[in-house]
Amino acid sequence: MLAPWRRRGVGRRLLGAVAAEARRRGHCKLTLEVRDDNPGAAALYRGLGFGAGEGDGRAVQYLFMEKRLVSSP
Numbered sequence: 001m002l003a004p005w006r007r008r009g010v011g012r013r014l015l016g017a018v019a020a021e022a023r024r025r026g027h028c029k030l031t032l033e034v035r036d037d038n039p040g041a042a043a044l045y046r047g048l049g050f051g052a053g054e055g056d057g058r059a060v061q062y063l064f065m066e067k068r069l070v071s072s073p
């Protein structure tokens with residue numbers, strides 16, 4: 001989002017719309033990735049209920065992994 005539009009509730013509303021549509025389609029959860037050097041975005045997501053995942057009935061933290069197939073420019 002362009003800087004002048006941040007902190008006006010747009011991100012919260014967008015994610016609310018995503019969650020409503022996902023529920024309507026019968027999906028059971030949402031997942032997202034956020035860099036650990038982006039505390040503002042993480043605060044938004046935590047405030048909307050995103051957190052650790054669940055596996056075997058307990059909270060688990062998933063690791064995001066990637067493998068580069070081409071070298072960075």
Ligand SMILES: CC(C)(COP(=O)(O)OP(=O)(O)OC[C@H]1O[C@@H](n2cnc3c(N)ncnc32)[C@H](O)[C@@H]1OP(=O)(O)O)[C@@H](O)C(=O)NCCC(=O)NCCS
Nearest residue numbers: 001006007008009010011012013033034040041043044047
């Ligand atoms: C992260 C981003 C999508 C948030 O969207 P936004 O429209 O600014 O967020 P909202 O106004 O809906 O914020 C809702 C709540 O989230 C939290 N929050 C949002 N941005 C925050 C920040 N920079 N620092 C701390 N808390 C923040 C606050 O609790 C906020 O409520 P408040 O303003 O009443 O205190 C937006 O800042 C952005 O596009 N940033 C640059 C790109 C980026 O980081 N994208 C996310 C990649 S994972």
